[in-house]
Amino acid sequence: MNNFIFENATKTYFGKGCVKEYLASLADPYGDTVMLAYGGGSIKRNGVYDEVREILEEAGKTVVEFPGIMANPTYEKVLEGAKLAKETGASLLLGVGGGSVMDCCKAISIAARFGQDAWDNFWARPGVFNFEPLPLGVIVTVTGTGSEMNGGAVITNEEKKIKTGRDYPACNPRFALLDATYTYTVPKFQMVSGGFDILSHIMETYFSKPDEDNVSDDISEALMRSTIRNLRLAIENPEDYTARSNLMWDSTMAENRIIKLGKQMDFECHQMEHQLGAYTNCNHGAGLAVLHPVYYRHIYRDGLAKFKKFAVNVWGISAEGKTDEELALTGIEALEDFIKEIGLPTTLRELGIDENVDLKAIADSCNLVSGSYRKMTHEEILEIFQECL
Numbered sequence: 001m002n003n004f005i006f007e008n009a010t011k012t013y014f015g016k017g018c019v020k021e022y023l024a025s026l027a028d029p030y031g032d033t034v035m036l037a038y039g040g041g042s043i044k045r046n047g048v049y050d051e052v053r054e055i056l057e058e059a060g061k062t063v064v065e066f067p068g069i070m071a072n073p074t075y076e077k078v079l080e081g082a083k084l085a086k087e088t089g090a091s092l093l094l095g096v097g098g099g100s101v102m103d104c105c106k107a108i109s110i111a112a113r114f115g116q117d118a119w120d121n122f123w124a125r126p127g128v129f130n131f132e133p134l135p136l137g138v139i140v141t142v143t144g145t146g147s148e149m150n151g152g153a154v155i156t157n158e159e160k161k162i163k164t165g166r167d168y169p170a171c172n173p174r175f176a177l178l179d180a181t182y183t184y185t186v187p188k189f190q191m192v193s194g195g196f197d198i199l200s201h202i203m204e205t206y207f208s209k210p211d212e213d214n215v216s217d218d219i220s221e222a223l224m225r226s227t228i229r230n231l232r233l234a235i236e237n238p239e240d241y242t243a244r245s246n247l248m249w250d251s252t253m254a255e256n257r258i259i260k261l262g263k264q265m266d267f268e269c270h271q272m273e274h275q276l277g278a279y280t281n282c283n284h285g286a287g288l289a290v291l292h293p294v295y296y297r298h299i300y301r302d303g304l305a306k307f308k309k310f311a312v313n314v315w316g317i318s319a320e321g322k323t324d325e326e327l328a329l330t331g332i333e334a335l336e337d338f339i340k341e342i343g344l345p346t347t348l349r350e351l352g353i354d355e356n357v358d359l360k361a362i363a364d365s366c367n368l369v370s371g372s373y374r375k376m377t378h379e380e381i382l383e384i385f386q387e388c389l
Contacts, residue, residue, distance in 0.1 A: 001262030031091025073104035082111035099145025106153035109133035144194025146255025148176040163278035180245035193285025264371035289344035303373035
């Protein structure tokens, strides 16, 4: 394995009833005013909002609301939240929702305490912290991004048509509360697209060097099998607590940096999807589902040994009677079949993207990462987009 240094500052509370049991004491050290951030209002319909607000008010907190965080949080929304936090003197930011809410809150935690333009200084380029971000806690209601146990935040700058992420340990939530029963009412498509995002995060770490036996790859294979198995079970029964709780922890494990230790990592597919999202606002997990099989057919020869292991160790495919290339391609086909099985799209057209969208401009705007088995060019990314139509 490659050399690494590991630290994760987020204290995580997992299980049924953890919000009722721990939220009041966790919020207690952070002053009187809590800024409660959430998305489109689903937490009001499923009862989570009432429960959280009641706990905070009984603890003597003044609650300031910041609703309306969108699926692809924008920098404009970040600035709106930072302004509210400053005006109200919020001493704790509490994000209740999925990855979009958590990512937006991390960006707000920077912008609320930083005196200059946060985009130019922390997203356009790596930032330097000579200040402490606004303290953040999170309550997860949608699984997928794993944002609850890292400092990563993906933000869209609509004016510049750039969707990009940074991971700053200083932005790790101080605490994360994970109760899988909070995910029961998530609509099926949102659950499935989030589930595929989990799988994507693991694959993008797995399909990179080193290829020699290593602990990170072994954990990744187990997590991929778990995600596939439990997503199938959760589709069959949305209130299967074992399946939903396993998916919740799969999501966290995919992005709490543990499986990334000693790995180069790829994430080129995420770069491509981010720019599709910046230009078209398409669903993140669905976009990844369209891109991954096509992208892997472009690079599998460059990482043949790993793609063979993927077929055998993740999908249980027998190597008997198959050449190395046939085995690798069979694993990619199994991934594609799974995408169809769980009801995610397989073409860009299903996402509303057709020849009228300037795919070349999107391809040319994509970051080219160095960790993949073969470094992409903008021309090859355009080929992938066209094959995905």
